[in-house]
Amino acid sequence: MSDHESPPLTKQDFEALARFRFGIRSYLRFSEETVRADGLTPQQYQLLLALKGFPGREWATVRELADRLQLRHHSVVELVNRAQSQGLVKREAHPDDGRAVRVLVTPEGEQVLTRLSALHRDELRRMHTVLTLPVWTSTG
Secondary structure, three states: OOHHHOOOOHHHHHHHHHHHHHHHHHHHHHHHHHHHHOOOOOOHHHHHHHHOOOOOOOOEEEHHHHHOOOOOOHOOOOHHHHHHHHOOOOEEOOOOOOOEEEEEOOOOHHHHHHHHHHHHHHHHHOOOOOOOOOEEEEOO
């Protein structure tokens, strides 16, 4: 069935979408307020999380971070610069690519990230009902 042939949305579908959107916004607001209270910007927390959560390793290149964070390369460079000046991340030479640099979380960054991520996990546990993907009442 193509997009223009999909069944019409029901009242329950709209309610499910609205509830899910509310959940996303509530979580993001919680996150922004929580990280700012700890002295970080939301972007710095996202950077630390992207590094610590990078698949298969404990570091990433700026290009990989730009992809993960959905930001332009130069914006990530500025973000890494600010985080490095605060002692949250460090740069190291890439072992296989002389043009690339590895970005890693410092021990201080790890402490901040661990504390903030525990708060985020607890909030997600509290919010699990509004952050559950909608179940569509109309089937195609």
